Amino acid sequence: MATPAADPSPCSTSYPAARPSSHTTRTSRCVSVAAAAGNGAGAGSAGTVGVVIVDHGSRKRASNDMLHEFGALYGQLTGTGLVEVAHMEIAEPTIAQALGRCVERGATTVVIAPYFLSRGRHIQEDIPALVRKAQAEHPGLKCIIADPIGIDPLMVQLISNRVASALEGGEKATATVVAGAAASAGQA
Numbered sequence: 001m002a003t004p005a006a007d008p009s010p011c012s013t014s015y016p017a018a019r020p021s022s023h024t025t026r027t028s029r030c031v032s033v034a035a036a037a038g039n040g041a042g043a044g045s046a047g048t049v050g051v052v053i054v055d056h057g058s059r060k061r062a063s064n065d066m067l068h069e070f071g072a073l074y075g076q077l078t079g080t081g082l083v084e085v086a087h088m089e090i091a092e093p094t095i096a097q098a099l100g101r102c103v104e105r106g107a108t109t110v111v112i113a114p115y116f117l118s119r120g121r122h123i124q125e126d127i128p129a130l131v132r133k134a135q136a137e138h139p140g141l142k143c144i145i146a147d148p149i150g151i152d153p154l155m156v157q158l159i160s161n162r163v164a165s166a167l168e169g170g171e172k173a174t175a176t177v178v179a180g181a182a183a184s185a186g187q188a
Contacts, residue, residue, distance in 0.1 A: 047107075048082065048106045048108050049082065049107065050109070050111070051074070051111050052084045053067065054095060054113065054114050055087055055088070058090060058091060088122060094130075099137075103141060108141065108142065109143075110144070111143075111146055112144070114145070114148045117148060119147075123148050128145060
């Protein structure tokens with residue numbers, strides 16, 4: 001299996017497809033969203049593109065605040081000007097609020113980017129239902145739901161960095177790194 005490209009930019013890393021049986025290559029890059037999303041430029045027929053990064057939501061403010069930090073970092077590193085964050089449930093802003101904010105800021109197309117690892121019930125059912133309901137309030141708004149994070153060599157590198165840091169007795173050597181995906185009937 002090929003190793004990730006040396007370019008550290010989050011918008012230009014090439015790597016082999018996650019499935020070993022696949023011989024195709026995919027490229028993780030900013031799809032000119034920086035030029036189109038919220039910067040007043042059109043993306044062909046997409047018009048002005050907004051990005052809504054959605055996580056599950058938590059009763060813990062610190063957990064929810066991390067999504068806001070991630071959204072700001074995403075906008076900064078990609079040059080995307082029209083970025084909002086939303087929580088699927090439990091906390092605000094909701095998906096409806098984030099879509100409304102994108103429309104207020106001029107978006108005609110919104111890409112909903114799930115901050116989830118896998119295609120569980122939330123990705124397959126809950127988020128699409130919430131997006132459809134919110135989209136109905138904004139006639140003409142095009143919404144596209146991106147794939148969840150999934151299995152990606154960049155995630156392997158991230159976990160590897162955390163493991164190395166823990167073994168080196170870094171600042172958070174007792175931290176627990178847990179990445180999981182499951183559907184449940186309970187709340188987070």
